[in-house]
Amino acid sequence: MKIALAGNPNSGKTTLFNAITGKTEYVGNWPGVTVEKKEAFLKAKYQLSKSKVRIVDLPGAYSIAPYTGEEAITRDFVTGEKPDVIINIIDASSLERSLFFTTQLLELGIPVVIALNKQDILKRHGDAIDSVKLADLLNCKVVETVANKEKGIKRLVEVAIETASMKSIQTSPGFGLYLDSDEDNDRQKFTSMVAQECHVSNRDTNEISLSDRLDRIVAHKWLGLPIFFLVMWAVYAFSIEGLGGFLSEYLNETVFGEIIPNAANAFFEGIGVNPLLQ
Numbered sequence: 206m207k208i209a210l211a212g213n214p215n216s217g218k219t220t221l222f223n224a225i226t227g228k229t230e231y232v233g234n235w236p237g238v239t240v241e242k243k244e245a246f247l248k249a250k251y252q253l254s255k256s257k258v259r260i261v262d263l264p265g266a267y268s269i270a271p272y273t274g275e276e277a278i279t280r281d282f283v284t285g286e287k288p289d290v291i292i293n294i295i296d297a298s299s300l301e302r303s304l305f306f307t308t309q310l311l312e313l314g315i316p317v318v319i320a321l322n323k324q325d326i327l328k329r330h331g332d333a334i335d336s337v338k339l340a341d342l343l344n345c346k347v348v349e350t351v352a353n354k355e356k357g358i359k360r361l362v363e364v365a366i367e368t369a370s371m372k373s374i375q376t377s378p379g380f381g382l383y384l385d386s387d388e389d390n391d392r393q394k395f396t397s398m399v400a401q402e403c404h405v406s407n408r409d410t411n412e413i414s415l416s417d418r419l420d421r422i423v424a425h426k427w428l429g430l431p432i433f434f435l436v437m438w439a440v441y442a443f444s445i446e447g448l449g450g451f452l453s454e455y456l457n458e459t460v461f462g463e464i465i466p467n468a469a470n471a472f473f474e475g476i477g478v479n480p481l482l483q
């Protein structure tokens with residue numbers, strides 16, 4: 206059995222790959238880390254039956270229509286080598302953007318299981334995604350994960366193997382309802398509808414964060430500019446008259462006026478240089 210890991214750059218594919226295969230492929234917190242496909246067998250810990258399961262980590266892609274060479278590797282693999290199931294890793298903190306690629310994967314006919322990753326970041330922001338609704342709207346299984354803490358991984362692998370074993374053909378959610386002449390526009394309208402429907406905010410709307418409060422003051426329509434000039438003046442005054450003034454006076458009068466000349470004279474006297482040359 207062959208399981209492909211596909212998703213947007215930086216969504217956590219390689220982190221998941223390492224966790225379920227025991228490999229130590231390079232992981233980094235920026236997009237474009239993986240530039241070629243990597244393959245390994247599933248760790249015994251996650252193995253459900255005797256048949257070997259091959260996991261393929263792919264470079265990140267925003268679309269099935271490749272823009273970069275790495276995206277072409279991903280497109281060629283999922284369309285050409287037909288894995289038994291695709292685990293589509295989604296960064297839950299940027300759901301709407303991720304769903305563009307997801308909808309394209311759902312059209313390939315290959316079974317798709319979504320790993321709704323980085324749940325910890327979402328929760329830290331006081332947000333959540335209704336994964337049951339998401340599964341319903343996209344017509345595929347969704348499992349919540351935190352790949353770097355190995356949370357939800359066992360369940361994800363189980364669901365992926367189960368889905369692949371059923372050998373059913375994935376049906377796409379059919380967003381053509383919008384009847385826009387441009388397919389990408391249709392797709393975008395669909396993804397923003399899905400993201401809105403599934404977004405659950407647990408944030409207290411009365412609770413305003415410190416940075417929001419500061420923003421309200423420094424970016425105020427009338428107060429913004431005076432505050433900007435005041436800050437610039439304070440920086441200028443501090444550097445010229447404050448610490449800057451003190452330092453330049455100290456360097457001129459003490460370091461270059463006394464310490465260095467005295468030390469140089471003492472050195473030249475010490476080595477017996479003619480006073481005319483000192």
Ligand SMILES: Nc1nc2c(ncn2[C@@H]2O[C@H](COP(=O)(O)OP(=O)(O)OP(=O)(O)O)[C@@H](O)[C@H]2O)c(=O)[nH]1
Pocket residue numbers: 213214215216217218219220221231232233234235236237238239240263264265266322323324325326350351352353354
């Ligand atoms: N907070 C948090 N960070 C995660 C999670 N999963 C992965 N990361 C971090 O996200 C970053 C990107 O992870 P990668 O595994 O390199 O992502 P990728 O999808 O392989 O990225 P590309 O190879 O560039 O496509 C790393 O810093 C991971 O440690 C998660 O569930 N929560």
Ligand SMILES: [Mg+2]
Pocket residue numbers: 218219220238239263264265
């Ligand atoms: Mg990677």
